[in-house]
Amino acid sequence: MQAAVVNKWFAVDVLCGSEAVDSVEDAINELDSLGIEIDLLAKKKDEPIRVTAYFDELPARDEIDNALAECAATYSLEISTREVEDLDWLVEWKKQWKPTEIANFVIAPPWEEVRESEKILIVIEPNMAFGTGTHATTQLCLAAISQDYKAGQSFLDVGCGTGILSIAAAKVGAVKLVACDTDEASIRIARENAALNGVAESISFFVGTLDDSTAAAAFVVANVILPMLNLLLSKSKYMLVLSGILADERAEIERALATREVYQAEISVSGEWISLKITV
Template identity: 35%
Template sequence: MWLSVILQADAARAETLSEALMEHGALSVSIDDADAGTEAERPQFGEPGMHPASLWDHSRVVALFDPDADLASALSAAAGEAGLDAVPPFHIEEVEEQNWVQLTQSQFDPIRVTDRLWIVPSWHAAPDPDAINLVLDPGMAFGTGSHPTTRLCLEWLATSLQPGQSVLDYGCGSGILGIAAARLGAGTVTGVDIDEKAVETAADNARNNGVHLTLLHSSTALDGQFDRVVANILTNPLKMLAPLLASHIAPGGRIALSGVLEAQADQVIAAYAPYIALRVADLSDGWVRLEGVRPEQTGP
């Protein structure tokens, strides 16, 4: 058993208080929105290159302690280091020992992408054995199919990809999009990522699904053009990658981009305008999928 101490804090003090709690014996600390689940809930979005948003005005700091910890001393010392005159209002909850593997697994059920495409954790039976079932467990690399942007890209592959076409998945993460492309009949699939761990994870997931992906670190030169290019990253890196990704679309080929908030769509469209015309093709929970087609070559 552990003790979970839940304290109230404002945006200016939450991070400092969290750091002080760690210094005084907390095993872990997290910060979330104290107004979550109410009309005052305020979602936060951010990405590399963007100025970090301030924390919630009403933040909740959750610190986990051993049951024999001297909570009174720890909280008093942490509050003092955080510049508070007194310990903020708090309450304590007991956290019982659990089978954490089983609990984690119970939170991930099979995900239906389309009628013929499912994502199924390895510990689950496939709901539709006749469908294309991608076996993918939550891991260190981004992309389990639960995020709206991943699903937007999977839906595009399921409806856009023709058998035998070549696919480039830039920012492959777990490899889920490349694996889906291979299972949907792609001729060749290349995945690229900036993270070596992601490349390794994608290779493992590809083997588990019985498909072959050509996987490259982003520092490796990428050659050739592809019938389908997909990138599920974030707005700023997508903007910087515009000339690179556009150069790898084959004549008549298509591109789909996600990881873009609806309010950011025009920025990405403008970044790609010198190379290819993009449009907002779909929307899910505030995220968009942008699509474009490279014209067929004309003339001699």
């Protein structure tokens, strides 16, 4: 992560319960922070967890409140802001992120040494893109790839973020692998991560999203967006994995699938998040 050279840093701190951490992280990520730190070290049961976002310019309080409004309506949050001491907060943030084992994969940042393992190593430099392997939605997708993806299948990643899912598929043996994101910075980061993992030539990245011209693929992963559901189903030749769905949205997505005569969806749960696997 490259940070601008400035004299002052600012932080937005959100104290919340463990059940709210993923939602707070998602919400605060919308403020375009330079980095997010989740303090999970030595926490006792029911002790509040601090989620901190760092900035070189502090967002207006109404921007902060608006970004967290939905979370605040569901969970108890304590929101504060502060000026950060002149220290290398990036180094402090990096101390918090350690290698994470998910199914057949080990996700690690480039600054960590990882002991040899039979699991497949994926190195991710997060920068400001979503997908470090610590979030439940990413973990659910990685588990689906580990369990159901077959080497040699084509692969489509809609909303690729850091590129973590595409890289996982490439390391398992994907062919004709395409990944897209509407955020140009995310695509740049994803390409850098693919290079870090030696699979840059295997993945075709582009800025944009799914449309009628996008080639269908055997295995498709996507954060579900209801207006795109028909297109996602039509582009999936073997399996469609939908993620980024809160558990309380389950009924809504099931109704949407039922209207499209899709009744057999395998649902996986992680905390307040779910994913759906649809064999087509």
